Amino acid sequence: xxxxxxxxxxxxxxxxxxxxxxxxxxxxxxxxxxxxxxxxxxxxxxxxxxxxxxxxxxxxxxxxxxxxxxxxxxxxxxxxxxxxxxxxxxxxxxxxxxxxxxxxxxxxxxxxxxxxxxxx
Amino acid sequence: xxxxxxxxxxxxxxxxxxxxxxxxxxxxxxxxxxxxxxxxxxxxxxxxxxxxxxxxxxxxxxxxxxxxxxxxxxxxxxxxxxxxxxxxxxxxxxxxxxxxxxxxxxxxxxxxxxxxxxxxxxxxxxxxxxxxxxxxxxxxxxxxxxxxxxxxxxxxxxxxxxxxxxxxxxxxxxxxxxxxxxxxxxxxxxxxxxxxxxxxxxxxxxxxxxxxxxxxxxxxxxxxxxxxxxxxxxxxxxxxxxxxxxxxxxxxxxxxxxxxxxxxxxxxxxxxxxxxxxxxxxxxxxxxxxxxxxxxxx
Numbered sequence: 001x002x003x004x005x006x007x008x009x010x011x012x013x014x015x016x017x018x019x020x021x022x023x024x025x026x027x028x029x030x031x032x033x034x035x036x037x038x039x040x041x042x043x044x045x046x047x048x049x050x051x052x053x054x055x056x057x058x059x060x061x062x063x064x065x066x067x068x069x070x071x072x073x074x075x076x077x078x079x080x081x082x083x084x085x086x087x088x089x090x091x092x093x094x095x096x097x098x099x100x101x102x103x104x105x106x107x108x109x110x111x112x113x114x115x116x117x118x119x120x
Numbered sequence: 121x122x123x124x125x126x127x128x129x130x131x132x133x134x135x136x137x138x139x140x141x142x143x144x145x146x147x148x149x150x151x152x153x154x155x156x157x158x159x160x161x162x163x164x165x166x167x168x169x170x171x172x173x174x175x176x177x178x179x180x181x182x183x184x185x186x187x188x189x190x191x192x193x194x195x196x197x198x199x200x201x202x203x204x205x206x207x208x209x210x211x212x213x214x215x216x217x218x219x220x221x222x223x224x225x226x227x228x229x230x231x232x233x234x235x236x237x238x239x240x241x242x243x244x245x246x247x248x249x250x251x252x253x254x255x256x257x258x259x260x261x262x263x264x265x266x267x268x269x270x271x272x273x274x275x276x277x278x279x280x281x282x283x284x285x286x287x288x289x290x291x292x293x294x295x296x297x298x299x300x301x302x303x304x305x306x307x308x309x310x311x312x313x314x315x316x317x318x319x320x321x322x323x324x325x326x327x328x329x330x331x332x333x334x335x336x337x338x339x340x341x342x343x344x345x346x347x348x349x350x351x352x353x354x355x356x357x358x359x360x361x362x363x364x365x366x367x368x369x370x371x372x373x374x375x376x377x378x379x380x381x382x383x384x385x386x387x388x389x390x391x392x393x394x395x396x397x398x399x400x401x402x403x404x405x406x407x408x409x410x411x412x413x414x415x416x417x418x
Contacts, residue, residue: 008381009359011339011352054359056381081363082379084370102360103288 002027002044006037006063007052007079012104016050019106023113034058038066041074048116050100050109053080053087061090068095077112079104121254121282122239123209125261127294127402129235136222138402144216145292146404151219153211155184158202160229161211164194167226174225209291255279262298262399270414273318277365278399281410284361285401289337296400296407303391304398304411307331308346310355310384312362313416316377323390323411324358330406355382392417 003025005016017028029044031037035057041049049067053060060078067074078091079100091099098112127145130136136144156170165173165188173187180187185199214232217223223231239257259265259275267274285293309325326334328346335353336343343350359382366377390396390411399410 009352009356010348011356014349054363054379054381081360082366083363084367084376084378086370086376102356102363 001025001048002029002046004029004031004037004040004044004046004049006031006034006049006055006060008032008055009052012052012079012102015104016109019104019109020113023110034060034063037063038070041067042070045071047075048097048113049074049076050079051076053078053082061087061094064091064096065094075116121286123213123291124282124293124295125239125257126210126232126235127213128261128296129238130217130231131294131296131402133231133234135227135231136217140217140220140222141294142402142404144213144220144222145294145402147220148209148212148216148292151212151215153215155188155199155202156225157211157215157218157228158205159188159194159198160225161214161232162198162202162205164198164202167224167229169193170225258282261295262397264397267395267397267414273320273414274397274412276369277320277322277412278410280365280368281361281399284357284364288357288360289334290403292404294402296402298397298399300395300397302393302396303389304393304396304409305389306385306387306409308351308354308384308386309388309390309411310351310358310382312355312358312382313380314362314366314377315380316366317375318377318414319416320377321393321396321411321413321416322358322362324354324408325411326408327406330403330408333405334403334408351384355384358382390417 003020005013007013013030020028029040029046031040033055037051051060051063064076067076075097077098077100078096079102081102083101100108127141131138131141159165160167160170173184176187188194189196189199214228218225218228255275258279259271262278264271264274306325307327308331309323311323314320314322331354332343332346332350335350338357339353362379366379369375369377393413394415395413397412399412400407
């Protein structure tokens with residue numbers, strides 16, 4: 001399994017990497033902004049993307065839109081503390097796979113990954 | 121939050137020094153509230169009676185509760201009630217101050233009594249996080265009512281901030297008096313601008329050591345040097361708090377706010393502000409300043 005973690009915080013990327021490695025992801029890709037995320041997604045086609053919303057260059061929502069345009073089956077999870085109504089609505093409109101409320105809790109990530117593995 | 125205001129009351133009235141308070145905040149994690157302090161708080165015993173029982177305990181192998189009943193100071197029911205009661209934070213702080221020799225039981229009793237008389241709201245109201253009175257006390261404490269139309273915004277922001285500090289960093293802090301400045305020299309700062317129908321400048325600023333210790337608390341990792349992870353951790357706390365503030369505001373006031381990515385500065389003078397509120401919070405590891413301005417710098 002291949003995951004892409006996109007967050008401008010080195011700490012959040014580190015926490016995600018530690019957890020996803022423990023869960024058994026073989027390949028972990030990293031992006032620090034939305035632009036890089038789109039580029040890496042198109043080149044590597046990961047099984048799942050964990051995406052922050054507030055990022056430099058391109059926001060997570062813009063990146064989600066472009067990734068889903070490139071692959072309508074892309075599984076993109078938005079991970080943010082800024083779950084305002086307009087963000088949630090926009091993310092749903094763009095075809096978000098799931099949401100994670102920051103600070104990230106291991107159990108939340110495990111549930112999403114097991115749903116993905118079970119084809120839900 | 122009763123504890124944090126109690127600590128501030130002790131400082132403002134020069135009953136303890138900031139060093140003594142910092143030590144007591146550290147020590148309170150290890151102390152257990154003794155029956156004597158609980159009895160003083162409940163008004164069942166005077167400080168003199170507690171001191172007398174402490175002296176008696178040195179000469180006899182009896183528990184405080186048994187001695188208090190024997191001396192007729194308390195009934196067995198009162199002792200049981202105290203032993204099973206919830207140990208509140210400000211009593212732990214008081215116990216720590218007594219144990220570290222900063223205060224006697226008598227001084228603590230007087231300080232606690234005066235504090236309770238002067239506090240505008242009760243402990244129970246503080247426990248109710250949604251109580252409007254908590255927000256009002258915070259607003260008065262920091263003088264946000266003088267900030268004109270932005271006052272309500274600041275009070276909402278800081279009320280949530282204090283809750284988030286308790287939730288993600290710890291409750292061993294004291295609220296220190298705020299100030300308003302046009303510029304502020306910062307050693308280390310994580311900065312974030314909230315934009316939308318309001319434009320708010322926010323930052324967390326501290327010395328290198330306090331910044332690193334704050335980061336360690338939030339990330340639950342032990343950082344020893346001020347590196348990228350430290351900056352990211354403080355920035356992430358700021359982002360998390362601002363995010364929750366934006367969500368609350370959009371839900372309750374139908375005001376849409378959005379966040380810009382966090383930025384970091386070191387050894388820099390932040391200037392160009394009309395009014396920059398500095399809200400200092402004293403932790404055992406040092407003071408952390410939370411900066412807030414309802415107008416962006418020019």
